Amino acid sequence: MTTAAPAAPGAGRLGRLRAGLRVGAAAGGEGPSCLYVGPIETASQEMLEALYHQARDSYYSGQPLIVDDMFDKVELKLRVYGSPSVVKYPRCSLKRQSTYADAEEDQSMFMALSSIWMLLLLFGTSAFLVPSLCILSLTFGDAFGARYLLYGAKSFDGITRVNDMVLIGLGYLIGYPIASASVGALQGLLANNLVALKGSCPNCGEQVFAFVKTDNSIKAPHRAECHVCGCPLEYRTKVERSLSGPRRTWVHGRVYLVKQGHPRKRKWLKD
Incomplete structure (x- = not known):
């Protein structure tokens, strides 16, 4: 019957240390892990910001977590959300050899422009419809009661009719172009x-x-x-x-x- 040789002092501690190093090396070989946010299109702003900061810090430390295409998609989605985490200052482009800055949509200016075109459309339509109603009243007499409503029982003389025709002509010349331009501009904004x-x-x-x-x-x-x-x-x-x-x-x-x-x-x- 053979007897096992006695273990040297500190051999057990050395073995545990080597085992720990092997486990640490195996864990290090797997690479760093990143947060799971699911599909980028449906992910929340908080989750994407956490992933963005983690990926950016790991990239600067020399251990990138995600590929460049995915990082660009995360950054683009955060720009859609209006996150301050992706705000960048003017910088230089080595490819174009020019200085540039990021540009975003300005909804306030868009709404202001839409409101201006709506007011112009209202003005042009009013200037276009009022002469049309006057023409109808002059053509069909008092069929709609417009002449009596506007002028009472007074009869039209020559000067009044000339003034009315001038007013009608100005309404068509001014109102119709403004209304047409407003409709075209609003169609472009809506499209x-x-x-x-x-x-x-x-x-x-x-x-x-x-x-x-x-x-x-x-x-x-x-x-x-x-x-x-x-x-x-x-x-x-x-x-x-x-x-x-x-x-x-x-x-x-x-x-x-x-x-x-x-x-x-x-x-x-x-x-």
């Missing part, structure tokens, strides 16, 4: 062909906005100038389709600082 974009000027950092057309047939970007420093700006838009929410599309883009031909002609913000 989402014109959006209001706001962003920061890449040169001075002040907030700028512009009304940009999103029609796919228009390839040229929209150009404007900063109202503070006067630098030429270029707005480039991108339309994203949303699977959830009341709106089917969401428009965002970037504001680029346009390069000038000669260095002396460039308009930079003075210190």
Whole structure:
């Protein structure tokens, strides 16, 4: 019968230490884990913000959690929510060699423009319908009682009729073009062909906005100038389709600082 050799002092502790190192190495080989948020389109803003911060911190530490495409989708969805976590300041593009800033939809300016066109439509329609009612009253006499309602029992003389015809002509010349232009503008706004974009000027950092057309047939970007420093700006838009929410599309883009031909002609913000 053989007898087992006595264990050396500290052998058990050394064995437990080696086992712990093997378990730690196996766990480290699996890689870091990220939060589960489910489908990005239906995830809440709080869950996406937590995933965004975790993925960004792990990327800076040298251990990325998610691929770049998924990170861009999370960032884009947070921009739809209007999260302050994804707000970025003007920065440089190495590919285009230009300074740019992010641009978002400005719903307040959109509603203000819609209200103005609605008021113009109301004014144009009123100026167009009132002469039409006058023509009906002059044509059919007192059939509708309009002449008696407007002028009482007075008879029309020559000067009054001339004034009425001038009023009718002005109503058609002014009211019809305004009403037609208002209807066309409102149709474009409802069809989402014109959006209001706001962003920061890449040169001075002040907030700028512009009304940009999103029609796919228009390839040229929209150009404007900063109202503070006067630098030429270029707005480039991108339309994203949303699977959830009341709106089917969401428009965002970037504001680029346009390069000038000669260095002396460039308009930079003075210190």
